[in-house]
Amino acid sequence: MSARPCATGKQYELRRGDAVAVVTELAAGLRSFSRDGVLLTETYGDDDIAPGGSGITLAPWANRVEDGQWVLDGRKQQLDITEVSRNNASHGLLRNAGYTVVAESPFAVALEAVAFPQHGYPFLVRHRVDYQISEDLGLRVRQTLTNDGASAAPFVLGAHPYLRVGDAPVEELRLTVAADTRLVTDERLIPRSSAPVDGDFDFRAGRPIADLAVDVALTNLRFEGGTARHTLSAGDGSEVSLWQDHSCRYVHVFVSTVYPGRTRAVAVEPMTGPANAFNSGDGLRWLGPEESFSMEWGIDYTPGAAR
Numbered sequence: 001m002s003a004r005p006c007a008t009g010k011q012y013e014l015r016r017g018d019a020v021a022v023v024t025e026l027a028a029g030l031r032s033f034s035r036d037g038v039l040l041t042e043t044y045g046d047d048d049i050a051p052g053g054s055g056i057t058l059a060p061w062a063n064r065v066e067d068g069q070w071v072l073d074g075r076k077q078q079l080d081i082t083e084v085s086r087n088n089a090s091h092g093l094l095r096n097a098g099y100t101v102v103a104e105s106p107f108a109v110a111l112e113a114v115a116f117p118q119h120g121y122p123f124l125v126r127h128r129v130d131y132q133i134s135e136d137l138g139l140r141v142r143q144t145l146t147n148d149g150a151s152a153a154p155f156v157l158g159a160h161p162y163l164r165v166g167d168a169p170v171e172e173l174r175l176t177v178a179a180d181t182r183l184v185t186d187e188r189l190i191p192r193s194s195a196p197v198d199g200d201f202d203f204r205a206g207r208p209i210a211d212l213a214v215d216v217a218l219t220n221l222r223f224e225g226g227t228a229r230h231t232l233s234a235g236d237g238s239e240v241s242l243w244q245d246h247s248c249r250y251v252h253v254f255v256s257t258v259y260p261g262r263t264r265a266v267a268v269e270p271m272t273g274p275a276n277a278f279n280s281g282d283g284l285r286w287l288g289p290e291e292s293f294s295m296e297w298g299i300d301y302t303p304g305a306a307r
Contacts (some may be wrong), residue, residue: 006046009098016107016133027110028099028129030055033139035301036118040240042162042265052267053160056095059145060115063217063252063275064088066190068120070278079120085173086188089120091160094127108132117149124149125287127157138300145294147287154286156273157295158252162265165244168234170264171210177203177230177253179218183274189215190276190280192292206233209255209264217252217274230268236304244270245296250283270297 009025018036022043023029029123032043042054050056068079068089079089092115099111107116112128115121130142147153165173183191197204201216221228226246233239244251252269259265272295273283287293 007049012101012104012109014107014109014131014133017137019133019137019139021131021133021139023109023111023131024050025053025098025111026050027056027095027097028058028113028127030131030139030141031056031301032201035137036303038166038238038301038303039164040166040299040301042164042259042262044260048260050263052162052256052258053091054162054259055132056091056160057127057129057143058158058160058271059094060121060123060125060153060155060157061092061145061154061278062269062271062273064189064280066188066276071124077120077122077300088188088190093118093121095125096284099129102128103130114148123147123151123153123170125153125155134298138298140296140298142294142296144290144292145287147289150289152286152288153249154278154284155293156191156271156277156283156285157293158269158271159297160267160269161242161299162256162259162267163232163240163299164266165232165234165238165240168238170262170266171208172235173209173266174206174233175203175209175253175266176206176233177218177251177268178222178228179203179220180222181218181220181252183217183219186273191217191274191282194219203230204255208264209266212255213257213264215254217250217271217272219250221251232266232268234304237302241300241302242268242270243298243300247293247295247298248272250274270295
């Protein structure tokens with residue numbers, strides 16, 4: 001752990017071979033992952049809260065709930081509005097929660113936090129996040145939600161990592177995403193329909209970041225061997241890839257132009273459901289009492305010819 005408290009709480013450093021990951025107490029977030037000194041995720045300073053949700057985990061919903069409202073057994077539920085500019089409830093209930101360590105080793109850590117019953121979400125659920133640097137030096141993440149309450153609870157799980165390839169200029173990178181369909185949203189980024197990927201939203205053959213600025217959920221992912229893989233690659237052949245398992249049928253791509261110290265930053269977010277799933281039902285799952293559900297994702301690195 002770091003010598004002094006950080007804005008994101010305790011820092012848990014995982015090491016294996018040339019791989020190093022830093023995980024935060026706050027939101028069980030991934031603050032950084034690197035291989036051989038090459039940063040593969042965006043990072044931030046000790047005194048900063050994760051900018052743009054950088055690396056945080058998301059439960060019991062990912063993305064947005066329109067107006068913070070949804071209906072349970074015929075009764076309107078009202079969540080706190082946390083995205084004031086668009087009047088949405090965004091990124092779940094635990095992004096400002098401290099997680100407790102439940103298991104730890106030199107190359108793995110498991111953290112857990114509880115979302116207690118409250119207005120808009122009258123359920124008792126527990127979110128566990130297991131990080132591990134695997135034998136092949138990739139980062140593996142398993143997120144598990146458990147219902148500790150007496151009634152079935154709805155949920156969507158997700159994570160919010162930003163990828164990079166060391167110091168390679170972001171505008172010169174290419175992004176490949178194995179997805180055939182995009183969700184069409186309104187001005188508040190609430191999905192209203194879907195369409196085949198096209199133009200700036202078609203990443204299947206790889207697309208230069210250049211001056212791209214998108215904020216879009218993609219689905220109909222192409223799974224091979226049980227995983228879908230999305231890749232950010234540099235001109236020297238080095239690349240970082242994010243994979244997600246079959247339980248994650250959606251991926252959100254967000255190219256930010258306001259990440260501190262970066263001209264652009266590329267978030268590739270695995271999700272079990274899209275924005276507003278509590279209202280649309282798309283990707284929404286329910287956990288019965290004492291039931292658990294897990295999603296898995298990870299980050300791998302392939303060095304270029306020069307390394």
